Structure formats: structure tokens, C-alpha cells
Amino acid sequence: MSMNAIKAIAFDLDGTLIDSVPDLAAATNALLAELGFAACSETEVRSWVGNGAKKLVQRALVAKSDREIDDDYLQQVLPLFMTHYQANLQQHSRLYDGVLEVLTQLKQAGFALAVVTNKPYKFTVPLLQAFGLDGLFDVVLGGDSLAKMKPDPMPLNHLLAHWQLGQHQLLMVGDSKNDIFAAKSAGIAVIGLTYGYNYGEDISLSGPDAVCEQFSNILAHVNHRPNEME
Template identity: 40%
Template structure:
């Protein structure tokens, strides 16, 4: 299955960086602005993965009905974005073996692209700050295309920009979003078990395997490529 892999599309939040603590601070500052009680990290983790708009929708829905959410949505999103940009990366860290895994993939000759549902204006400075930008030839955010993961569009656009067929491009992510998007695009996909999967067990994700770290993913690729 991994014999012809030429590139990898790697997810950001929950796959390379444990950003839930950043989300927690930004969301709770926004909630404070609206005189709402703070949320816990465990609750935030179930809400991350489908982009900022979806996150704000879920957060407001805890306290307001559909009309109440709609009335506050624009102001809440703007407040959240302001708070997030002010602390972006301060409370988050790389998962174990991310540098090693990315370097091992580059050493195998793989081209690397990041496809995240995070807005590009958050993703780019965060990746710079955590010193992983240089591994990637391109980064696409949740606002780079007309649709986000789990729609296959971002994966298809990334493959087209690489000038590779989806079967030559391995996706690696932490959530069902990544796997659904990858499979619909025709990319093989691996799952890391330590991220955020909307509060669902990672074993329920329809993927081609679970890899404990990005370094294990690279080792799997090198083992398959040598046969």
C-alpha cells in the first residue's frame, strides 16, 4: 500500500502540535467577554477539528439556542480570533517525535505539505514558532479553499499542486475528518492516536492504520519502500 508514496499531507492540530491549551485560553477569554463560565480542556478537545466557525458555533450552543447563537456569532468569532492570535503557540507544544518523524520523511525523499482546518493566519506563525515550517513546501489552511476537511477538496487541491495522483500521497491525521477527506480523495491515510477525534475512540476511524508517532509512520514507509 505504501510502495508508491511520494509525498505526505500532514494535519496540524492534534497531529503535530498539541494546541488544545491554546484553544482553551482563547475560548475562555472570549467567554469572559460574553460573561460566560469557562470551559474545561476536556470539553474543548471534543470541539477542535472542524475549523474556527464550527468551534464558535459549538461553544455558543452550550449556552444559547439557535437564534441566540446567530445573534452573537460574528462578535464571538472576532473576539476569539483576536484572543487566539494574541496567545498563538504560547500554551501549545509539539508532540513527541514530530521533528524526528518529519526529518525522517524528508530523508526518505518525501515531499511534505500541511493541510489544516486552522485558518492560515493562525497556522503559519504557529508553525514558525514551533520551528517546523522548513519541512513543508506548502501549507493550506481551513480558509485556503472553498471547503474544509472532511470534504476531499483540500486533499485533491494539495495533490494537484504536487502534481501527484492521490494514490501517491499519504495523509496523516488525528481525526475522522482527515481520514474521511483522504479516503474520498483517494489518498491512503494513517491515524495518530494522541490527538482530538471529536470525543470518539480513535479505533473507530476508517484509516489504513494507527501509528504511535510521526517517526513510526516514517519507519513504516521506509520498511515498505525497501521491499
């Protein structure tokens, strides 16, 4: 798929712009300790993230309780996790190399930028603010901003409608097969990053249009100055 006509770019957050696993691991361990379960490692948490907070908690509880977790119990403990994550938000996270510089360059060049993440919205905005990224994005969609989240294409279809763009004019950039599948379902181009969280799988196996090992590499795949947004 050609990327020559791209006017807008949607970015995943965790594992793409920010390495947030250290904070998520701290919150997960605080929850496990409160519930009387054994602690988890940061490596384990890296393999559990990508489908939103609820799925992360479910995977952690199944792994450490060694039993199935029903939805009623999950709904009961999820607010506890949210409290622990709020307390640990941006305590240990870090921006990946080149992110601020590249996003600034893309913004100055005239691209419309969005964040499309499965992280709850109430955590997404403070995290962007903490790293000085909030002013660079025209739209921020959390995992609970719409009725469905990635890998469903709804958030990307929402952007196409919001900006009145053709499918060939929107690009998705992410580190997970959830990003790749959402983009493919929406009929848009997608770049897969190798350094993030993808359940231990090679991102190229999901068939992105391009694969980049560093965030700055995405600049080679888009025109440096798009036509003005209509």
C-alpha cells in the same frame, strides 16, 4: 491500500503535530468571559476542536449559553475569538514527541511534505514558525486557503493536482475522522493517530489504512526514500 509508492505526505496540524488545545482553551475562556458566560475546561475544548475556529466558537457558545446560536451572532463574536487566540498563540502549545525528528528525516529522504489543517492560515504559519517546522513543508493549506476544508477532499485533491501525483502516491496523516473521511473521498491512503483530538471516538472506527499510537510509528509504513518527484 499499499503505501509503497508514496512520494508526498500531508499532515494535519492540531492534534497531529502540535497540541494546541491549551492556547485554544485560553482564547475560548477569554471570549466566554467577555460575553458573560461560564468558563469551559480544557477537556471540553478537546472535544470541540477539529472543524475550524467558527465551529469551535459555536460549540462553546451553545454549551455555555444553553441556547442555539444563530449565524449572525456567531459572525459578530468570531472576530473577538480571533483576537483572543492571536494573543494566546503559542503561549502554552507544545510539539508532540518525535515530530521534528521524524519530519526532518522524511524531508531529507525526499518526501514532499504539506500541512493540511482546518485552522485559519494566518494562525497556522506563525505556529509552524514558532516550533521551527515552517522550512520542512512545501505547501501549507489552512482552513480558509481554499473554498472547502476537511472533511471535504478539496485540499487533498489540490495537492494531487499541484504535485501532479497519482492517488497512490499521496498519504494523509491525521488524528481526526475529518482527516480520514477527506482522504477516503480523495482516494488516498491515510494513517490515523490515536493521541489527538477525535471527539472522544476511537480513530480506528473511521477505517484508516493504519493506526499509530506515536508519531514516529508512521516511518514503519512508508519507504524511507521515495523515487524522485517528477
